[in-house]
Amino acid sequence: MTTGTASSRAPEKEHAAGKMSATAYVAMRRNILDNVWTVGFQATEIEISEMLGMSRTPVREALMRLQQEGLIKVTPRHGMRVLPVSPDDMKQIYQILTSLESTAAELVAARGLSAEELKPLKRASEAMDEALAADDLDAWARADEQFHTHLLDLCGNEMLRGVVLNFWDRAHRARMVTLRIRPKPVNSTKEHGALVSAIRKGDVAKAGAVQRAHRERAGEELLGLLTRLGLSAL
Template sequence: MAEKKSRVGDAYVQLKEDIRSNLMPPGFQAPEPEIAERLGMSRTPVREALIRLEAEGLVELIPRRGARVLPIKAEDMQEIYQILTALEPDAAAHLAARKPTFDDLAPLREATDEMEQALEAGDLDRWAEADDRFHITLLELHGNRRMQSFVSALYDQAHRARIVTLRLRELPVRSTQEHREILDRLATGDVEGTRAVFRQHRERAATELLKILENYRLPQL
């Protein structure tokens, strides 16, 4: 049983990463045996992994036709960012209210430093990963496991859209500055300032992303 669970977990992690990084891009479709062969695994763990990914809104299972990676739609991203804008600023504000220590915030500083370094190097993929790590770590520090699990699934969907559109927008200089501002507010325990800057960050990012999705024909959607 433990071995089967491990195989399912391995299939799930690999498929999710391929979807997040667009190695399996929006619209990609293949029968389950082909996907299993791609991973070098048997069909059973791959099937169970695909069921998990379907529940997370990343794929759909089509009878007798396999699995299809769901397209990136502007209306889906609008809903996702509305939820993130409602939840994340309050989570950050609650963290600020606890007066986090210098050591508590070390992972957020590391992620922000890496975003700045990646931007200077022109490495947008590295920047996006550091950006994700900042948001995920903040929720871990907040400590609400149910919120973390729910929002992480939204991050996976939003990450695909960001990777596809990242090179269609201006360099994320402002976004990087906003992360530094959020970190500075957290460090001083500024509850309302943290909430305001985080909300502004999500609202601006949503506006920018949706404009691109609505005005560009993205590949394989």
């Protein structure tokens, strides 16, 4: 009986361990992407375990995942170090975002959605305007991300949505680094308005073109800033 009970509990322990590892991964990744842990930040497994209030095993597993993503470098007995944002990586990521988000915009326009269904895009665009008027760049960045997320939610292609959101997370880190040193983002708000207008009219070609131009402009601006800052400054 004892053996059977222990055996039945094994899957439960594995499930719990998997949840702890996932929790550690999400928390650490968010710290890096939001620049809470800035480039060059270093910490040992023990220090991170204490920060997160969990054992070293899930932390170690999470560190391996983050290293595979190129966000950190793990050195035995020395812990991990947050790696810099690479302009080359961002260039490739923005090429992907430009292509796939343009496709998403076309898909949304082709669906003939109602004004009610398009309300999330309108609300996010209005929130961006309000944030700019209040000079609240953090609120603007949140509203901008909500706009792009809603666009993906409405495109009707879950695979495309998943791929874009993965790369969007990576781009988020670079955007937060440059948020306060780039020109006031009035162009993004205007471009979002033009995109919503094209979608409402069901103009597939224009929706794709507007989104492509928006991403190309934003990408060039971001890459220019990253290059001028230099990797050591990130």
